[in-house]
Amino acid sequence: MNRDEKAKMINNVGYWWHSIDCGDGLVTPGFKTIDILNNEWKSIGINNLTGRTVLDIGAWDGYFSFKAEECGAKRVCALDHYVWSLDLEFGNKIRKDILEGRRVMPQEPIRMPSIWNPGMLPGKKGFDTAHTLRNSKVEQYVADFMKMDLVELGTWDVVFFLxxxxxxxxxxxxxxxxxxxTRELAVIETQGIYINSLEQKGLFEFYEADELNNDSSNWFAPNLLGLQKACRAAGFREVQVSSPYPPDGAAYAGNNLLPCRLTVHAYK
Ligand SMILES: C[S@@+](CC[C@H](N)C(=O)[O-])C[C@H]1O[C@@H](n2cnc3c(N)ncnc32)[C@H](O)[C@@H]1O
Structure with a gap:
């Protein structure tokens, strides 16, 4: 395939979440820019996965799965189902209409029949395209992690839960x-909260509708101690923060709630 054909394949994907290097100077035009992804990878703090098996839950376009492959993992699997089932191009148009008042929020906004298509997996086109253009060997698994058979999924040395x-x-x-x-390490990245005066309490903020980022698929955001306690209660031995902490802006937040992102390494 020549460079123009590759560029055409990239342009044929209606919506990209990740900016992925596909060779020949071509990078997919992701909502998450290269700078954002470089910073996220830095916060994850992993450079060598030689000989490890890696599962990337919620892989979307697969940036982190491909990164694990680049870092020498012997086997990588990308697992997703939710955005892979969405017509993201049409879905984003509807979202814009709702935000700008031209359309009313339906009760089940995400699973509207016009954009929810688990049979055809329209939202997986980005992953498939990057996979082809990179000649990747990353495996793929279409499943809802909360409902699937975990025995069938098996155990993995390193699991990304980003x-x-x-x-x-x-x-x-x-x-x-x-x-x-998880056999060794789960890397968990999440929306979080920081409240200086309540750092010694384990907290989760709850969102009843779309108050976090106008997105009704957001439910809970923990503070660091809440996340660490929940990981230990879930069966992890030790949980270390790997993103910069306290988060950016903490010095100016006083005792107000500061929304932030948190990344931790949870060890079995
Ligand atoms: C905010 S995106 C994060 C994508 C990517 N991991 C990243 O950090 O850029 C959340 C991803 O998790 C996936 N997801 C959410 N719930 C899931 C579930 N129950 N099983 C599998 N994937 C899920 C969504 O489909 C989506 O791809």
Whole structure:
């Protein structure tokens, strides 16, 4: 395939979440820019996965799965189902209409039949395209992590759980399931909260509707201690923060609640 053909394949994907290097100077135009992803990878703090098996839960376009492959993992699997089932291009148009008042929020906004298509997996086109263009050997698994058979999934040395926890209605159950399939290390990245005066309390903020980022698929965001306690209650031995902490802006927040992102390494 020549460079123009590759560029055409990239342009044929309606919406990219990740900016992924596909060779020949071509990078996919992701909502998450290269700078954002470089910073996230730095916060994850892993550079060598030689000989490890890696499962990437909530992989979306697969940036972190491909990164694990680059870092020498002997086997990598990308697992997702939710955004892979969405027509993201049409979904984003509807979202814009709702935000700008041209359309009313439906009760089940995400699973509207016009954009929810688990049979055709329209939202997986980005992953498939990057996978082809990179000649990747990353395996793929279409499944809801909260409902799937964990025996069939097996255990993995390293599991990425990046940007998934706050989308779960039952985060403790999610962490328990994560602990069951993790052999060594789970890397958990999540929306979080920071309140200086309540640092010694384990907290989760709850969102009843779409008050976090206008997104009704967001449910809970923990502070660091809440996340550490929940991981230990779920079956992890030790939990260390790997993102910069206290988070950016903490010095100016006083005792107000500061929304932030948290990344931890949870060890079995
Ligand atoms: C905010 S995105 C994060 C994507 C990517 N991990 C990253 O950090 O850029 C959340 C991802 O988790 C996936 N997801 C949410 N709930 C899931 C579940 N129960 N099983 C599998 N994937 C899930 C979504 O489909 C989506 O791809």
């Amino acid at each position: 940007g998934v926890l706050y989308h779960l209605q039952n985060p403790l159950e999610g962490l328990k399931r994560l602990a069951l399939i």
